[in-house]
Amino acid sequence: MESENFIDYVKIFFRSGKGGAGSAHLQRTAQDPKAGPDGGDGGKGGDVILKGNRNLWTLLHLRYTKHIIAEDGGKGSSNQCFGKSGKNAVVEVPLGTVVKHPETGEFIGEVIEDGQELVILKGGRGGLGNVHFKSATHQTPRFAQPGEEGREEWLALELKILADVGLVGFPNAGKSTLISVLSNAKPKIADYPFTTLRPNLGMVAYRDYQSFVVADIPGIIEGASEGKGLGLRFLRHIERNALLLFMIPCNSESIKKEYNILLHELKAYNPELMDKKRMIAITKCDLLTEKELKALSKKVPEKISVLYISSILQQNLQQLKDEIWKQLNN
Secondary structure (H helix, E strand, C coil), X not given: CCCCCCCCEEEEEEECCCCCCCCCCEECCCCCCCCEECCCCCCCCCCEEEEECCCCCCCHHHCCCCEEECCCCCCCECCCECCCCCCCEEEEECCCEEEEXXXXXXXXXXXXXXXXXXXXXXXXXXXXXXXXXCCCCCCCCCCCCCCCCCCEEEEEEEECCCCCEEEECCCCCCHHHHHHHHXXXXXXXXXXXXXXXXXXXXXXXXHHHCEEXXXXXXXXXXXXXXXXXXXXXXXXXXXXXXXXXXXXXCCCCCXXXXXXXXXXXXXXXXXXXXXXXXXXXXXXXXXXXXXXXHHHXXXXXXXXXXXXXXXXXCECHHHHHHHHHHXXXX
């Protein structure tokens, strides 16, 4: 069974804290039984905050979380003492997390940097104590402001993977096999379509202790931009990749046609994807003789970097890594 550890969408009910009520206290002392108002202000309600954490890769830790509620502010008290501010509800999320309204799809914000804090619901303001309402004509106000209500809302957290390289291709193009060989990722691998139902991330070691991150995106099919197959669910993960590596098997009926279909689906989903760097890896080349491989080289798209690889035999994988590194740092 495939791992359920990759969670890229959660819907949670959030509530910020209510502001504390101001105090309507009237000071009385032995020396002055009518010393007047001395009620302090209420404390501010806690905010709901998302905080970026580069050590998180999925929303798995929030999978069973349905309610996140910040603390209410404390009430003001005598002697003009302020109420305690409510504790913020801070939720750590992986980089690339987007906040939206689940019904309308309205964009609220995104977290893309480690340590970045995004306030998604502000806490209510504390009410003013009666000391603020004292005047020459009203010296003993016996009222104070109530605290402002907090806000509450169902919101969706959606993860768009932040990876250096996104593997793009039809189902069974060899993406999972490649990422398992290049990195320590262990995706499910089998000889049938849609083996990969969730994105896989792999850290690829490069020369001089350097590295880059590769994302194995579940297979695209013709019509994916319209919601067919796995559809729109995973196309969003491609938006954050710096380089797109198109993977096409050597036994494809037409490499150029397959490449153009993939390009069309990406463009239909988001035209800005056409601005990303691209290269092609022709996979499963261990199935071809040297003569067949030479003939195949005349049938690939032009004006784009093309490499011929075999993940099983680890053929040309170092050249592939070199070319990826060159593209990423160009």
